[in-house]
Amino acid sequence: MMTATAQPRAGVSTDEVVSNLLGAVADEMLIGLIRASYSPNIKERADCSASVFDADGQTVAMASSAPLHLGALSGLVDAIRERIRRDGVQPGDAWIGNDPYVCGGTHLNDIAVVAPVVVNGEVVAFLSNLGHHADVGGRAPGSESGDNTSIFQDGLRIPPMKLADAGRVREDVIDLVLLNSRTPEERRGDLRAQLAALHIGTQRFGDVVARYGVAQLRASMAALMDATEARFRAAIRALPDGAYAADDFLDDDGLGGGPIRIATTITIAGDRIALDFNGTDGQVPSGKNMAPGGLPATVYCALKMLVDPDLPNNSGYYRAVSIVCPEGNLLNPRPPAAVGSRAMTAQILADAIFAALVPALGDHALARSGVQQGVIFAGMDPRTGRYYVDYENFAPGIGARRTKDGADCAQVHTTNTSNLPIEAFEAEFPLTIERFELIADSGGAGRLRGGLGVRRDFRIQEPTRLAVRSARQRFPALGLEGGQAGSLGSFEVLGVDGQVRRIPSTATDVPLEPGEVVIVRTPGGGGIGDPRARDRERLREDVREGRVSAAAARQIYTGASAHCRAP
Numbered sequence: 208m209m210t211a212t213a214q215p216r217a218g219v220s221t222d223e224v225v226s227n228l229l230g231a232v233a234d235e236m237l238i239g240l241i242r243a244s245y246s247p248n249i250k251e252r253a254d255c256s257a258s259v260f261d262a263d264g265q266t267v268a269m270a271s272s273a274p275l276h277l278g279a280l281s282g283l284v285d286a287i288r289e290r291i292r293r294d295g296v297q298p299g300d301a302w303i304g305n306d307p308y309v310c311g312g313t314h315l316n317d318i319a320v321v322a323p324v325v326v327n328g329e330v331v332a333f334l335s336n337l338g339h340h341a342d343v344g345g346r347a348p349g350s351e352s353g354d355n356t357s358i359f360q361d362g363l364r365i366p367p368m369k370l371a372d373a374g375r376v377r378e379d380v381i382d383l384v385l386l387n388s389r390t391p392e393e394r395r396g397d398l399r400a401q402l403a404a405l406h407i408g409t410q411r412f413g414d415v416v417a418r419y420g421v422a423q424l425r426a427s428m429a430a431l432m433d434a435t436e437a438r439f440r441a442a443i444r445a446l447p448d449g450a451y452a453a454d455d456f457l458d459d460d461g462l463g464g465g466p467i468r469i470a471t472t473i474t475i476a477g478d479r480i481a482l483d484f485n486g487t488d489g490q491v492p493s494g495k496n497m498a499p500g501g502l503p504a505t506v507y508c509a510l511k512m513l514v515d516p517d518l519p520n521n522s523g524y525y526r527a528v529s530i531v532c533p534e535g536n537l538l539n540p541r542p543p544a545a546v547g548s549r550a551m552t553a554q555i556l557a558d559a560i561f562a563a564l565v566p567a568l569g570d571h572a573l574a575r576s577g578v579q580q581g582v583i584f585a586g587m588d589p590r591t592g593r594y595y596v597d598y599e600n601f602a603p604g605i606g607a608r609r610t611k612d613g614a615d616c617a618q619v620h621t622t623n624t625s626n627l628p629i630e631a632f633e634a635e636f637p638l639t640i641e642r643f644e645l646i647a648d649s650g651g652a653g654r655l656r657g658g659l660g661v662r663r664d665f666r667i668q669e670p671t672r673l674a675v676r677s678a679r680q681r682f683p684a685l686g687l688e689g690g691q692a693g694s695l696g697s698f699e700v701l702g703v704d705g706q707v708r709r710i711p712s713t714a715t716d717v718p719l720e721p722g723e724v725v726i727v728r729t730p731g732g733g734g735i736g737d738p739r740a741r742d743r744e745r746l747r748e749d750v751r752e753g754r755v756s757a758a759a760a761r762q763i764y765t766g767a768s769a770h771c772r773a774p
Contacts, residue, residue, distance in 0.1 A: 228415050266280070275508065285311065300373060302369060314361065315343050316342075316362070353675075356492050451563040465491075471559050473564060487538055490539075490540035497546065501538075507525060570609045573608050574608075574732060577619065578684075579677075589637060606686075607735040614732075653690030667723045673714075673725065675710055690737075698727060700723055
């Protein structure tokens with residue numbers, strides 16, 4: 208609980224205290240949103256974020272479970288600032304929006320709400336939170352089909368709209384969202400949770416204003432961003448100047464064409480870093496395009512991870528970064544391009560950035576990683592008589608670093624959401640999970656091994672529709688310096704007749720019958736270094752734990768013949 212009498216301890220500046228308090232405001236909003244939400248996608252998987260902005264719309268603090276949201280909320284704040292200049296503002300006002308071409312988000316499932324903090328009739332800050340809603344209408348359940356051909360098929364587009372007037376919630380706006388969703392009760396609960404999170408943030412921010420006053424708050428927010436900028440520029444100066452380039456590929460364009468190239472040239476000059484994406488292919492006729500707000504969010508996330516992972520989440524370090532990407536590019540499409548399945552594109556993009564900077568990063572270099580495999584189950588739940596939509600992204604293996612093996616079954620780069628626990632899944636949805644295990648040998652072999660992918664099997668209990676979207680089912684996560692690539696991902700269905708059929712990497716509205724089993728395998732991360740140089744005790748541990756098979760240990764890691772015993 209914040210108290211008006213608390214003072215900074217000796218040696219700690221007021222700016223530092225205010226910075227930590229603003230971070231706490233964002234954290235409390237995020238925690239409140241997760242605890243109050245209704246849908247498994249937010250309350251269990253934590254696919255959400257919360258931010259504090261200054262009056263100019265600059266990000267001051269951010270609590271993010273999904274780094275792809277980093278920087279993506281600012282577009283809605285900018286749009287609302289325009290509305291406020293035109294229409295005025297009152298305490299208790301709140302706005303809602305989700306359209307990536309208007310509100311700066313990354314796809315329509317991510318609905319954001321924003322509240323200005325008004326002191327003596329003047330806006331001193333903005334508070335915002337964002338939740339991924341599992342269904343916002345559109346062509347197919349889940350609203351994220353990789354083969355959608357326009358954003359009109361992705362779902363309901365919400366421009367910046369008043370969600371609350373002076374504290375009075377506009378039920379007509381909520382009704383608009385509910386009417387366009389296949390799961391309206393989830394949407395109602397999640398939107399109420401988002402409003403509750405704004406209320407928490409407003410109370411906590413009010414405590415900060417009461418303690419320090421508006422003038423000190425403004426000065427401290429500016430100092431915080433200046434300090435972050437200076438810290439980031441110093442970290443950039445420590446890297447060698449030069450131009451670095453790399454590319455990677457999406458398996459397809461979502462409609463059977465492709466592959467699709469993602470390329471970057473990164474120039475480090477003194478304390479600035481510039482990224483050019485002119486070498487990336489043009490926009491595609493599917494939902495694998497990156498929304499305009501997603502490109503800077505991915506760039507900021509990747510650079511923070513590589514250069515200074517402990518850097519505060521604010522706009523200060525954005526000042527040292529420049530991004531060039533032509534309109535009509537895969538990463539900067541023209542409307543009304545579909546953008547629903549942008550997450551896999553973002554993860555391949557981040558891998559290309561990491562690969563480009565390998566020569567500059569020393570021990571911080573990272574082999575390429577697997578990519579989440581997205582699955583949406585939908586149908587009628589006989590237990591409730593209601594329609595359900597299960598939206599999940601299954602975690603791959605992360606690439607090895609020069610000092611450490613890659614992490615097994617972990618969300619990569621731009622997403623950090625959790626796997627939905629089996630108990631929660633089976634309580635929420637009429638399906639059964641029969642297998643959930645790491646895949647032996649899926650991590651790229653190397654002196655340092657890539658992280659393992661995972662297998663998850665679902666038995667269908669009732670007639671069900673399936674949608675999938677993915678990457679790294681054709682182009683694996685490459686290793687470094689002699690390290691091998693990780694395994695590929697896949698979708699399969701085991702029929703009641705025992706026959707296995709392959710599901711394409713992008714597909715919508717696949718019919719499933721009771722008794723069938725859906726098998727999801729996620730790709731592994733790349734390894735680093737010659738596998739034969741792997742420490743023998745670590746290799747023995749890999750074999751004991753089932754991460755590496757005895758056959759692979761003999762044939763790949765030791766180069767011995769098949770009849771030799773495992774190390």
